[in-house]
Amino acid sequence: MAYIEFRDVVKRFGDNTVLDHISFGIQQGDLVTLLGPSGCGKSTLLRCLSGLETVTEGQIVLNGRDVTNVPASKRNIGMVFQQYSLFPNMTVEQNVAFGLKMKKVDPATTERKVREAIAMVELTGKERAYPANLSGGQQQRAALARSIVTEPSVLLLDEPLSAIDAKLRKALQSRIREIHQELGLTTIFVTHDQDEAMVMSDVIQLFHAGRIEQAGSPVEVYTSPVSEFAASFIGSYNQLSGAQFKAISGSDVPAGNVVAIRPETIGISRERPTNADGYVVVGTVADSTPRGNVLRYTVRVGQTTLLVDVLFRSFHMFDDGETVYLTLPEHDCLVIPENARSAA
Known part of the structure; x- marks a missing residue:
């Protein structure tokens, strides 16, 4: 008890x-x-x-x-x-x-x-x-x-x-x-x-x-x-509809489901990574915001916007408008079933 x-x-x-x-x-x-x-x-x-x-x-x-x-x-x-x-x-x-x-x-x-x-x-x-x-x-x-x-x-x-x-x-x-x-x-x-x-x-x-x-x-x-x-309340997850996720990754998820991805799990680089463990997508840096020891990038991938968190390193920063490659680890793309979504 x-x-x-x-x-x-x-x-x-x-x-x-x-x-x-x-x-x-x-x-x-x-x-x-x-x-x-x-x-x-x-x-x-x-x-x-x-x-x-x-x-x-x-x-x-x-x-x-x-x-x-x-x-x-x-x-x-x-x-x-x-x-x-x-x-x-x-x-x-x-x-x-x-x-x-x-x-x-x-x-x-x-x-x-x-x-x-x-x-x-x-x-x-x-x-x-x-x-x-x-x-x-x-x-x-x-x-x-x-x-x-x-x-x-x-x-x-x-x-x-x-x-x-x-x-x-x-x-x-x-x-x-x-x-x-x-x-x-x-x-x-x-x-x-x-x-x-x-x-x-x-x-x-x-x-x-x-x-x-x-x-x-x-x-x-x-x-x-x-x-x-x-x-949305814990972790500032990126939340993508099934259609959005398919548009950037090419992978299907059941209709009505949402794919949630934490910003810190997304890799960002200037060069296309080789042997990447996950989906590699091309985007454009729209903005960057310092958040203590973390720098948060806003990256546009087609019609979708993703938040990407990286440790704040002044020697490895990306400029607004720069083309970047994002790696979305497959195991960090969490599918939230439609019937588990909040009813409120």
Whole structure:
């Protein structure tokens, strides 16, 4: 039995169905990411688990206990929000200690646990600081310390890093992952950022329009999308109709199917490759866009446009308008059957 089980959970707000019969389990100690665009239901499911929202139908089980109608205060769940929600009139130390005081933990134990939690999030030296005197990243770490200090059964993180700059965000991703592993916490992380989900997760649950579109490890979800939505949301796949694919490759795929190709699997060269493992097509570079250590080319092949990602090497770049040869490895041309495509 899974540590957390969502059994046919439905949540409606009036006539709007936000969660449409959600069923899946989470194993104890896993870090599971609920990934998807805004409005897909991922934060609502988190709030239903925490007890901040009631479910319309279905059941939520935590460690063998039905908590569907248990008050939030009785679920022993820690939660960190995007807005931090620190008490502005309390120091970091007082904010972190708040939950323990509500539980009437003795002062000596409270002092020790608060000190350990503050050290774990690397805020030692900021104990007496007020939230207004902290950076956004420091406030987020204080909120994280306040959530873990009570030793919750489950830690819920609702897009906690979305308001933080990119460099600090990466550092906090790593620290949250480390804390999760150090404490063995069952953790559920909500984000709309596919890169964040790939870095942090043991399991990704990809949400779309109130349903789970796909579930699996980051590698599984990235390399084997089950639908057009999954392919478009994770990995920026090129998606070609059967007719488009035949026009550039000469190969048939069943009518109605889509061929998905990841940009980084496509080879690009000035000379026609010999003994290429896949389809070789001729195209024209239309544009190039730096994306960190990757350069993304937009290449026109007949009436079809393909995205091609390569490592950013200044000595090996292609100019707009240049003729290039693309190699599409046959095993990386994934056929998505028509009946597996998202109905939404």
